[in-house]
Amino acid sequence: MTAARHRVAIVGAGIVGLAHAWAAALRGDDVAVYEKDAQANGASVRNFGLGLVLGQAPGELLTLAQESRQLWLEFLTASGCWHKAKGSLVVARSQAELDVLEAFQEACSQLYGTALLSAADVAEHQLKGLGALRSPNEIAVDARQAIATLALWLQKQYGVQFHYGVQVKDIALPYIETNRGGRTADEVVICSGHDFQTLYPTHFAALGIRRCALQMQRVANPGICLDPALMTGLSTLHYGAFTQCAALEAPLQALRREVQEQAPALLEHGIHLIVQQVGKQGELIIGDSHVVADTLPPFNRADVDALILELAEDVLQKPLQVTERWQGIYASGRRPFEIVHPAASVQAIAITSGIGMSIAFALARRNLSR
Numbered sequence: 001m002t003a004a005r006h007r008v009a010i011v012g013a014g015i016v017g018l019a020h021a022w023a024a025a026l027r028g029d030d031v032a033v034y035e036k037d038a039q040a041n042g043a044s045v046r047n048f049g050l051g052l053v054l055g056q057a058p059g060e061l062l063t064l065a066q067e068s069r070q071l072w073l074e075f076l077t078a079s080g081c082w083h084k085a086k087g088s089l090v091v092a093r094s095q096a097e098l099d100v101l102e103a104f105q106e107a108c109s110q111l112y113g114t115a116l117l118s119a120a121d122v123a124e125h126q127l128k129g130l131g132a133l134r135s136p137n138e139i140a141v142d143a144r145q146a147i148a149t150l151a152l153w154l155q156k157q158y159g160v161q162f163h164y165g166v167q168v169k170d171i172a173l174p175y176i177e178t179n180r181g182g183r184t185a186d187e188v189v190i191c192s193g194h195d196f197q198t199l200y201p202t203h204f205a206a207l208g209i210r211r212c213a214l215q216m217q218r219v220a221n222p223g224i225c226l227d228p229a230l231m232t233g234l235s236t237l238h239y240g241a242f243t244q245c246a247a248l249e250a251p252l253q254a255l256r257r258e259v260q261e262q263a264p265a266l267l268e269h270g271i272h273l274i275v276q277q278v279g280k281q282g283e284l285i286i287g288d289s290h291v292v293a294d295t296l297p298p299f300n301r302a303d304v305d306a307l308i309l310e311l312a313e314d315v316l317q318k319p320l321q322v323t324e325r326w327q328g329i330y331a332s333g334r335r336p337f338e339i340v341h342p343a344a345s346v347q348a349i350a351i352t353s354g355i356g357m358s359i360a361f362a363l364a365r366r367n368l369s370r
Helices: 015-026 060-079 095-112 119-124 143-158 201-205 233-237 246-262 264-268 302-316 356-367
Strands: 007-011 030-035 088-092 115-118 131-135 161-164 168-172 175-178 181-184 187-190 210-219 229-232 274-278 283-287 291-293 322-332 337-343 346-351
Touching (some): 007 015, 015 030, 015 346, 060 143, 088 233, 095 115, 095 131, 095 246, 115 119, 119 131, 201 337, 201 346, 229 233, 233 246, 264 302, 274 302, 283 302, 322 346
Parallel strands (some): 007 030, 088 229, 187 346
Antiparallel strands (some): 088 131, 115 131, 168 175, 175 181, 210 283, 210 322, 274 283
16 A cells, blocks of 8 residues: 655745745655635746846855756756846946946955956947946746746646645644635645735744835847846845955945935935846846835836836947836845744745745755755
8 A cells, every 4th residue: 555645735836835846746745836816926927037146145045046046957948948048247337336346256256157348348248338247157037937837847747736716824734724625734835925914924023024016127129139137236236245245345335325426216216227138029127126115005106117217228228118017026024035934844935035036946955855
């Protein structure tokens, strides 16, 4: 008689939930994913589709991003899902931005595998800038397509069961209460994104988690081929790889002063430019801004969209036609991610820094290997 397989319920079909579903399936578990919406509808489909290695601080986050990159390539190759593995460019718009990139290259190039490009090199990419930092490690996907493809691939390859439109309301293992009746499982992994008020809200409340809203835009292909993901020196004010590097303290302070004097709205709204060209049509995903609050207004500001678009048009040297605008949203906290164990055989994972696409695969393998 064959022993019954260990039953794992995953709550949430975003990238973190799917990563844990894959990890559980590799253990040989009987995996069921419960998603309250008709399809994944949160941060995982509202982002750039960027697996970012360069921005992650040295140590655990960098290691997780590097390991996740390999797992992304494994899935993307096996599934045939569209992707690029062309790295990224951080373009310097001013001497202050270039000073930061040069200091980073001197201090951290061996760890991140970066190289400095000249203004002439930047021009060859049909971009405007005094120079750039080149990283070979970033991966691009069209997030909407990739998340849907990953779910189908897990279902086909590993027999993972997906239950859409099913809201998990309460957990008392082995019973799970949903809006569509009772289910059973031996273990539950909660990956509910920015919904940290439905299940075990008191455990999340103690962590001080809030929400971060981003203003995002999709534009028609302006007639370019942008292989690497594009950022500017503004991103060095945002990502831990730069802000946690002691050698960059002085140039980052100088850059922040420059931005405060010349374009204070960029700091006020947390704007740093990312441009990612995705899909066969070559559309551009452009963003973003950052507003953190307990309850976020659902309204995008036209002036913030205009600032982001202006930055992109200046670097790309092309007029851009917006086809879509939307609000991204993710959980935001004091640490990059949180893992809590509110009950026996129940864990909840919250990525609280907007880096789920970059670290989720490796994080899930670690969580479910224990």
